[in-house]
Amino acid sequence: MRLIEIYRPVVALLVAFTLVSPAAWASDSSDKARRPPPKPDPRSRAIPELVCTGERAVTVKNEELGTQTEEAPLRLRLRGNLLYLGETAVNERFFGLINRSDRRRWVSGSGTLILDEALEKGVWIRLTLDSTRISSVYCEPFGKPSIKK
Numbered sequence: 001m002r003l004i005e006i007y008r009p010v011v012a013l014l015v016a017f018t019l020v021s022p023a024a025w026a027s028d029s030s031d032k033a034r035r036p037p038p039k040p041d042p043r044s045r046a047i048p049e050l051v052c053t054g055e056r057a058v059t060v061k062n063e064e065l066g067t068q069t070e071e072a073p074l075r076l077r078l079r080g081n082l083l084y085l086g087e088t089a090v091n092e093r094f095f096g097l098i099n100r101s102d103r104r105r106w107v108s109g110s111g112t113l114i115l116d117e118a119l120e121k122g123v124w125i126r127l128t129l130d131s132t133r134i135s136s137v138y139c140e141p142f143g144k145p146s147i148k149k
Contacts, residue, residue: 047081047098047100052122056136075089
């Protein structure tokens with residue numbers, strides 16, 4: 001009998017807490033529902049939504065290791081897990097699925113994109129049987145107005 005009298009206030013507090021808490025949770029969630037969610041930082045995503053552009057490329061012939069530098073406009077667009085490739089936005093085409101290889105490296109087919117910590121500068125490397133093509137690229141979050149660097 002004495003144990004019931006001792007634990008009665010504890011039981012009353014637990015019951016009161018369970019009755020009051022759902023209302024508090026509901027008001028908290030409705031406040032969150034009214035605020036728009038913040039835009040995610042591209043660096044926090046497994047595959048960030050980016051547009052990368054480049055102007056020049058170096059081609060290395062695999063057998064003789066001869067190099068050739070040339071003007072080669074390039075535009076890469078990462079959207080979800082899809083990669084689009086072209087010279088400009090008008091002529092870009094679907095290249096393939098892109099997968100995150102490690103923290104700052106993404107791979108699609110025979111191409112690899114490697115970026116710096118800020119996801120602003122990097123290289124696009126594309127391998128074929130007879131050559132390796134390396135392009136320097138500058139990247140911006142998708143949808144941001146383009147600024148020439």
